[in-house]
Amino acid sequence: MSMCQFAVPLLLPDCSTSQCTLMLWAMRDIVKKFRPCSLADSKGFVEDSIVSTAMPMISFVRLGDCSLSKSQILNQVLSNPQQYHDVFIHRDMECGNVPREISNGLVEIGWYLPSGKKNLDIFPEPVAVVNLRGDLLSFQKQFSILCQTSSAVFIFFDSIAESECNLLSSAGNIKAQLFLVANFPNKAEKNINSLKDLASKLKLSGSQILFKKQQTNDADFVSKLRLTMKDIMENCQHKMTIEGMSAEAHELGIPVDEDCTECQNAKRSAAEITSRIDDVVRYKEDQLPLQGKLWKELAKIEKEECRLQKTGDKPIEEYKANLQREKQKLRQQQSSYDMSEAMQCFITAISNESKQERSYFLKWMRMNLDVKARKKLSGLRDEYKEKCCKLSENKEIIADLDRQISNSSLGMEHFMREMGQLYEAACSLPDDPESHQQFKTLPSIVADLLLDGFPLELVDGDASNIPVRWVTDVLTELHRKVQHKSRVLVVTVLGVQSTGKSTLLNTMFGVQFAVSSGRCTRGAFMLLIRVKEDLKEELNCDFILVIDTEGLKSPELAQLEDSYEHDNELATLVVGLSDITIINIAMENSTEMKDILQIVVHAFLRMKEVGKKPNCQFVHQNVGDVSAYDKNMRDRNKLLEQLNEMTQAAARMEKLDPNIKLTDVMEYDPKHSNWYIPGLWHGIPPMAPVNTGYSESVYEFKKSLIEVLKSCKYQTLPEFLEWVGSLWKAVKHENFIFSFRNSLVAEAYSNLCVEYGKWEWDFQKHMYNWLATAETRISNTSNQSSKLEFLSSLKKEVTSQEETTLEKLTKYYESKEGHVNLVKSYRATFEISIKTLRIEIENSVTNKLTAAIDFQKGMKKEHDVNEKHKAILEERVLQLLAECRKKNKDLSEEQLKQEFEKMWEETVKGLNFKGLEKRNVVFNVYNQLRKQLKRHGGGVGRT
Numbered sequence: 001m002s003m004c005q006f007a008v009p010l011l012l013p014d015c016s017t018s019q020c021t022l023m024l025w026a027m028r029d030i031v032k033k034f035r036p037c038s039l040a041d042s043k044g045f046v047e048d049s050i051v052s053t054a055m056p057m058i059s060f061v062r063l064g065d066c067s068l069s070k071s072q073i074l075n076q077v078l079s080n081p082q083q084y085h086d087v088f089i090h091r092d093m094e095c096g097n098v099p100r101e102i103s104n105g106l107v108e109i110g111w112y113l114p115s116g117k118k119n120l121d122i123f124p125e126p127v128a129v130v131n132l133r134g135d136l137l138s139f140q141k142q143f144s145i146l147c148q149t150s151s152a153v154f155i156f157f158d159s160i161a162e163s164e165c166n167l168l169s170s171a172g173n174i175k176a177q178l179f180l181v182a183n184f185p186n187k188a189e190k191n192i193n194s195l196k197d198l199a200s201k202l203k204l205s206g207s208q209i210l211f212k213k214q215q216t217n218d219a220d221f222v223s224k225l226r227l228t229m230k231d232i233m234e235n236c237q238h239k240m241t242i243e244g245m246s247a248e249a250h251e252l253g254i255p256v257d258e259d260c261t262e263c264q265n266a267k268r269s270a271a272e273i274t275s276r277i278d279d280v281v282r283y284k285e286d287q288l289p290l291q292g293k294l295w296k297e298l299a300k301i302e303k304e305e306c307r308l309q310k311t312g313d314k315p316i317e318e319y320k321a322n323l324q325r326e327k328q329k330l331r332q333q334q335s336s337y338d339m340s341e342a343m344q345c346f347i348t349a350i351s352n353e354s355k356q357e358r359s360y361f362l363k364w365m366r367m368n369l370d371v372k373a374r375k376k377l378s379g380l381r382d383e384y385k386e387k388c389c390k391l392s393e394n395k396e397i398i399a400d401l402d403r404q405i406s407n408s409s410l411g412m413e414h415f416m417r418e419m420g421q422l423y424e425a426a427c428s429l430p431d432d433p434e435s436h437q438q439f440k441t442l443p444s445i446v447a448d449l450l451l452d453g454f455p456l457e458l459v460d461g462d463a464s465n466i467p468v469r470w471v472t473d474v475l476t477e478l479h480r481k482v483q484h485k486s487r488v489l490v491v492t493v494l495g496v497q498s499t500g501k502s503t504l505l506n507t508m509f510g511v512q513f514a515v516s517s518g519r520c521t522r523g524a525f526m527l528l529i530r531v532k533e534d535l536k537e538e539l540n541c542d543f544i545l546v547i548d549t550e551g552l553k554s555p556e557l558a559q560l561e562d563s564y565e566h567d568n569e570l571a572t573l574v575v576g577l578s579d580i581t582i583i584n585i586a587m588e589n590s591t592e593m594k595d596i597l598q599i600v601v602h603a604f605l606r607m608k609e610v611g612k613k614p615n616c617q618f619v620h621q622n623v624g625d626v627s628a629y630d631k632n633m634r635d636r637n638k639l640l641e642q643l644n645e646m647t648q649a650a651a652r653m654e655k656l657d658p659n660i661k662l663t664d665v666m667e668y669d670p671k672h673s674n675w676y677i678p679g680l681w682h683g684i685p686p687m688a689p690v691n692t693g694y695s696e697s698v699y700e701f702k703k704s705l706i707e708v709l710k711s712c713k714y715q716t717l718p719e720f721l722e723w724v725g726s727l728w729k730a731v732k733h734e735n736f737i738f739s740f741r742n743s744l745v746a747e748a749y750s751n752l753c754v755e756y757g758k759w760e761w762d763f764q765k766h767m768y769n770w771l772a773t774a775e776t777r778i779s780n781t782s783n784q785s786s787k788l789e790f791l792s793s794l795k796k797e798v799t800s801q802e803e804t805t806l807e808k809l810t811k812y813y814e815s816k817e818g819h820v821n822l823v824k825s826y827r828a829t830f831e832i833s834i835k836t837l838r839i840e841i842e843n844s845v846t847n848k849l850t851a852a853i854d855f856q857k858g859m860k861k862e863h864d865v866n867e868k869h870k871a872i873l874e875e876r877v878l879q880l881l882a883e884c885r886k887k888n889k890d891l892s893e894e895q896l897k898q899e900f901e902k903m904w905e906e907t908v909k910g911l912n913f914k915g916l917e918k919r920n921v922v923f924n925v926y927n928q929l930r931k932q933l934k935r936h937g938g939g940v941g942r943t
Helices: 070-078 140-149 162-170 189-201 218-234 242-251 261-274 280-287 293-307 316-336 341-350 355-388 395-407 412-427 433-439 442-451 468-481 501-509 533-539 563-577 591-606 633-653 692-710 717-733 743-780 787-815 820-886 893-910 921-937
Strands: 008-013 020-022 031-034 046-049 057-062 107-112 127-135 152-157 177-182 209-211 456-460 487-495 523-530 543-549 580-586 615-621 674-677
Touching (some): 057 070, 057 140, 070 107, 070 218, 127 140, 162 189, 209 218, 261 341, 261 355, 280 355, 280 395, 293 316, 293 717, 316 412, 341 355, 341 412, 341 442, 355 395, 355 412, 412 433, 412 442, 412 456, 412 468, 442 468, 456 468, 456 563, 468 717, 487 501, 487 563, 487 692, 487 717, 501 580, 523 563, 533 692, 543 563, 563 717, 580 692, 591 633, 615 692, 674 692, 743 787, 743 820, 820 893
Parallel strands (some): 057 127, 057 152, 152 177, 177 209, 580 615, 615 674
Antiparallel strands (some): 008 020, 008 107, 031 046, 107 127, 456 523
16 A cells, blocks of 8 residues: 555554554555655665654644545645645545445555655655544544644634534643644634634634635645645654654553564564674674585585586595585584574574464564664665765775675575574484484474465575575475475566566565565575465466576676676576576566576576476566557567577587577567566656556466466476476586676687787787897997888888788688687677787887987987087186186185186086976876777777
């Protein structure tokens, strides 16, 4: 309801009694993002649970009968003129005029949340708007709590009787400002006098009385109401959270939905674990140690056992035995850890026999961890933004903050993962039956969670590994619990990061995969959906197993050296496990997923165990154009052609049938396997409701998906586990040496680049040898060297070397080695690169020759200047001697020294000294670098 921007129940009345309940727990899940005007310049935002966000609360109530629709007026107040939306149900809506059965006394709440855009925002700060359905005289308890918790209460009425006036004036301890909204259809003197009398008793100023005159249209009245609300918000000293309302509710005898024993016990259990979390990274090291470095090392060793990439000159059997010993040693290290206090509390809580309390606990845990993550990430992001303003000074600090943001993920999956590692470590050491006995009930507990709709991590994204023993035992226990009625069909979703994969699955199947809340979740999660009895025969299965995956090509993970390998493994595994794979794409462009499909197809061709063909469905999100399907038909056919070519290239590499096509590996029909879904939001968040077109399109897609599932062959959970094991084994043996490119093209291109590097070095080496010889000749020549002579010789030399290099390129393409036919399109690029190389070397050598000749000229010029200055100084010294001799008296040593210094100073001043010319070294170096790297900006520089 909140996502659709509908008002939600705040105080829910009980039809059988006059009691109402504060719906705090029901609203705990609502998390909102918004940008108040105070953060508009910094582009910051607030993300928090709506029940713990303090904001002004403005309530609207009705006194007696009122011809003015309060709910309709509120909808206009909260709606942008360009985008009207019914937040509150009103009588002029479709079915809005049906007689009330249960809604009298209902207090509902909606929110206005700003986007930080002054031209679009109605209110600059967030505000809660509360609406009481029914006459306040009949629901005084609801009216009382609104008066205690609201910043202001607006009372709508057509007329005021004396009894009503007395009741309002006698109401004591009203914390909220009261505003009277009078709608007098006819201005009876009695009504005016009653209003004045009430205003006087309540001590209301003129600004606290609003009239809805007959000649005033709704738009003008709404503008006036908005201005009044803005004034209230600006001067508001009393901001309330819905959590804070619970204390007032208890004082007034209003129960809170969280008051039940199970919820409170679960809250304490969750708080016992999460209250100790301060530094997330350190907490994971202390309380969840088994899934850290040790588990990642185990994952690497398991893959190395299959791939044997680092064997070197060791005997293979000996190397394998060493790996086994290392694995056992790591498991012993895991077992040496005592179970942490947090894990003891966690396991105790989820082992609770009360299913209701267990559900409460899991939700409290998830919400508390989300709050911790939001607060931690918010602080880190603010610090990151601040340090980025002075990037050069804070490079190390920024790098450390970046690592902290990446490692600050802490969710339920980490606690479940730790359980899995505790179990696997205990099972790997058969000599310790006591440890095995301690954890033997864990698979049964998690199997119950799976049956309750809780997701289980299949692939640990941090370690890029599957805890096979743990997953096997959990699903085996589940198979036993459902009395072997475990026929499953598997649906998976795959796509680039932030394309709405989890939202799509949640909408289609009504599940609750975690959507982004600032945490970076990695891996793949599976969730069981129980099929209803009436559909079991039609679908021929008992459960649908839905697998949600992390976003591929994540910018956050792209810097990790094994990120491409991780993505390749994940894509191959989930497509191999599925009966239907949903390829989720942002907008209409399919090319971004073509790379991933290439990897999957190539891997399938190399895996002999893979014997089934998954069905592929392309979902293009954020495409609302009705002509999208027809307009993109040509693109879809082109994509299929490219994928067929890629499949055939991979088949030739594996010496398989060269005529194989994509449809031989997976089922894909360009006509019926492409779906275009409009954007999720109708308008600009945070006030945008969910687009009904999105829901309709997803529903149509779901119906088609169900029809496809009817033709799929089911497998039981034991068969699924066997398939997971064999496929994971195949994935571990696969060596993903390419990163989202056709492997043949990548290899051929790499070989050509290596050869080109050799030719480039030969060219440079030859020319610099020639330059060294030329420089020696210039320096040994006493006469002034002829620049033209050397430049002419240089021209001939570089032309000769260019022709030699081009000849080498031609011979390479003629050799037909290294699949050069796949890189023919790059030939022109390499030819241009050779010509560019010739020009650069020629310019470089010309500059150095010119510098050598200029240096020779400079030395000659320096010698001439020295001789000239020497002659002038000698002449002046002789003149000084002659002048001293002409004087009749003898000069002392001091006088002689003074005369000499004076003569020397005057002579030196008269000499023409020309200093060195100033040069901008930084600018010259920058230009030279640009010239050198310009050639590598194209295809040749990318190896």
